[in-house]
Amino acid sequence: MTDKLIIFDTTLRDGEQSPGASMTKDEKIRIAKALEKLGVDVIEAGFPVASQGDFEAVQAVANTIKESTVCGLARALDKDIDRAAEALKGANSSRIHTFIATSAIHMEHKLRMSPQQVVEQAVKAVKRARQYTDNVEFSAEDAGRSDIDFLCRIIEAAIDAGANTINIPDTVGYTLPNHFGQLIYKLRERIPNSDKAIFSVHCHNDLGLAVANSLSAVMNGARQVECTINGLGERAGNAALEEIVMGVGTRKDAFDCETDLNTTEILNCSRLVSNITGFPVQPNKAIVGANAFAHESGIHQDGVLKHRETYEIMRAEDVGWGANKMVLGKHSGRNAFRTHLEGLGIELNSEEELNRAFRRFKDLADKKHEIYDEDLQALVTDTLATESEQIKLVALKVCSEIGEKPHAHITLNVKGVEKTVASEGSGPVDATFKAIETLVKSDCNLLLYSVNNITDGSDAQGDVSVRLDQNGYVVNGQGADTDIVIASAKAYLNALNKLLTPALRKHPQTAAI
Structure with a gap:
C-alpha cells in the first residue's frame, strides 16, 4: 500500500500574485473547472478579505466546483476567517487556510509581536476557523527561516486547537533540498501530536529549488504539496504542479506515495493558465514546454525510434501531448x-x-x-x-515599407463613441500603440511586449502579451490573431481595459497583521 499525496493547487491565489496576473471571476471559474477535471484535491481559490472582487471569485468557485475541496486563505484574524467562511458557504467541500509568520525577522519587523503572542493568535485563529469547518489548515509563514523549537511549539498548539493540515512554507525560497527534507522529518518526529495532522509544504522558486525542496519534503513524510500550474507565482514562482505530479509518478521507486490525478489534462491546464494570465511557457519547460518531448540529436532520434525509453522517461501522451488537432472546420455547425x-x-x-x-x-x-x-x-x-470592454478596436490599417516610416490608422470605440487617429512609429506595432495612446492618454509604461505562436505553421495565430504599469498598478493584456499587429492592438487594449476597472488587491504575504 502507498500513501496518497494530496495536490493543493494555488494557481488562483498565489499564482495570481504574479505581477499583472490578476484574473476575473469568470477566468477563475474556467481555470477551476480545468483543475477539477485534472483531479486536483484542493483548489485555493483566493484571499476573500483582500477585495470584494476576490470574495466574489472565491464564492463563485465554491458554488461551481463539486469534486475538489475549495479553500480560502485568511490571515490569523477574525475578520479574515469570517470573510473566508462566508465566501465558502456554497462549497460541497471547504477548507479555511489561516496563517501567521513564525520567523524572528517577520515577528519582530512585520508583526511586531512576541513569540507568545504569535502562538496565542494562531490558536485563536484555528479555533475560530473550526467553528465553520472541520477542514482547517494552518501555515507557519516563513517556516524555512524559523527556529525549529518555536515551530514545534506553535504547530503542536495549532494541532491541539483543531488544525488537521500543517503547512511548512519556504516563503522566500531560501532552503536547500536536504535541509528542507530534514526539517519536515524532525518536525514530524519531535511534535507529540504530529500524527493527528497531514504535513504540507509550499515552496517558492527564488533559487530554482521549489520542486526539489517539495519532493525532498515528500520523501521525508509530507503528504500534501502546494503548487501551481506552470510554476506561476510571485517573484520567481512556486513549485510547478506538473513537475511534482510527474516526478512522483515517474519515480515510483523513490516515493512511497502517489497522486490520483488525470495527468492527460496537464497540458490543457497549462495552456489555459498561460492563455488567461499572459505568461507564456518557455519551450524548454519540463513536461509542458514545446520542446519537452522533442529530439534534435540524431543519436537521440535513433534511440527513441528503436526503443522509446532510451531517451524518454515518460510518455508524451500521459500529460496530454499528441491529441491536439481539432476535427472541426469552417463547415461545422x-x-x-x-x-x-x-x-x-x-x-x-x-x-x-x-x-x-x-x-x-x-x-x-x-x-x-x-x-x-x-x-x-x-x-x-x-x-x-472583449465582452465588457470600454475601449474596443473597430478598425486598423498599418503601412510598413522599406525606406518609409511605418504608420498606423486606427479607429476605436471609446465608451460608445468612435474615434479615429493616425500615428507614426519605429515599426507597425509601435505606430499602433502610439495611435492608441493618442486617443486614450493612459500615461502608462509598457513593461513587456511578447509574441508567441499558438500553433505551428506560418498561418498560426500570434499570441501577444503586453504588461502595462500605471502608477504602480501592473496589468497584463493578451490578444490573439493571425495578424500580429492586430493581435498586438488587442493585447494593448485588453490591458488598458483592465486599468480602467482595476481590482485592487491586498497582498496576503505583506499585509500587516
Whole structure:
C-alpha cells in the first residue's frame, strides 16, 4: 500500500500574485473547472478579505466546483476567517487556510509581536476557523527561516486547537533540498501530536529549488504539496504542479506515495493558465514546454525510434501531448462546436457568449486551414475578454515599407463613441500603440511586449502579451490573431481595459497583521 499525496493547487491565489496576473471571476471559474477535471484535491481559490472582487471569485468557485475541496486563505484574524467562511458557504467541500509568520525577522519587523503572542493568535485563529469547518489548515509563514523549537511549539498548539493540515512554507525560497527534507522529518518526529495532522509544504522558486525542496519534503513524510500550474507565482514562482505530479509518478521507486490525478489534462491546464494570465511557457519547460518531448540529436532520434525509453522517461501522451488537432472546420455547425468546447472543459455561460465565440471561430476558420485546441482556448479567452470592454478596436490599417516610416490608422470605440487617429512609429506595432495612446492618454509604461505562436505553421495565430504599469498598478493584456499587429492592438487594449476597472488587491504575504 502507498500513501496518497494530496495536490493543493494555488494557481488562483498565489499564482495570481504574479505581477499583472490578476484574473476575473469568470477566468477563475474556467481555470477551476480545468483543475477539477485534472483531479486536483484542493483548489485555493483566493484571499476573500483582500477585495470584494476576490470574495466574489472565491464564492463563485465554491458554488461551481463539486469534486475538489475549495479553500480560502485568511490571515490569523477574525475578520479574515469570517470573510473566508462566508465566501465558502456554497462549497460541497471547504477548507479555511489561516496563517501567521513564525520567523524572528517577520515577528519582530512585520508583526511586531512576541513569540507568545504569535502562538496565542494562531490558536485563536484555528479555533475560530473550526467553528465553520472541520477542514482547517494552518501555515507557519516563513517556516524555512524559523527556529525549529518555536515551530514545534506553535504547530503542536495549532494541532491541539483543531488544525488537521500543517503547512511548512519556504516563503522566500531560501532552503536547500536536504535541509528542507530534514526539517519536515524532525518536525514530524519531535511534535507529540504530529500524527493527528497531514504535513504540507509550499515552496517558492527564488533559487530554482521549489520542486526539489517539495519532493525532498515528500520523501521525508509530507503528504500534501502546494503548487501551481506552470510554476506561476510571485517573484520567481512556486513549485510547478506538473513537475511534482510527474516526478512522483515517474519515480515510483523513490516515493512511497502517489497522486490520483488525470495527468492527460496537464497540458490543457497549462495552456489555459498561460492563455488567461499572459505568461507564456518557455519551450524548454519540463513536461509542458514545446520542446519537452522533442529530439534534435540524431543519436537521440535513433534511440527513441528503436526503443522509446532510451531517451524518454515518460510518455508524451500521459500529460496530454499528441491529441491536439481539432476535427472541426469552417463547415461545422454550432452544436459540434459547443460539444468540442465541452470536451475541452469550456462551458460558456449563455447562448449569446456561444454565438459570439462561434462567429469568431468561423472567421478564424476562413483564415486558417487547421484549427487546434490551443486556438480554441485563445479564441474563447479573447471572446470573453472583449465582452465588457470600454475601449474596443473597430478598425486598423498599418503601412510598413522599406525606406518609409511605418504608420498606423486606427479607429476605436471609446465608451460608445468612435474615434479615429493616425500615428507614426519605429515599426507597425509601435505606430499602433502610439495611435492608441493618442486617443486614450493612459500615461502608462509598457513593461513587456511578447509574441508567441499558438500553433505551428506560418498561418498560426500570434499570441501577444503586453504588461502595462500605471502608477504602480501592473496589468497584463493578451490578444490573439493571425495578424500580429492586430493581435498586438488587442493585447494593448485588453490591458488598458483592465486599468480602467482595476481590482485592487491586498497582498496576503505583506499585509500587516
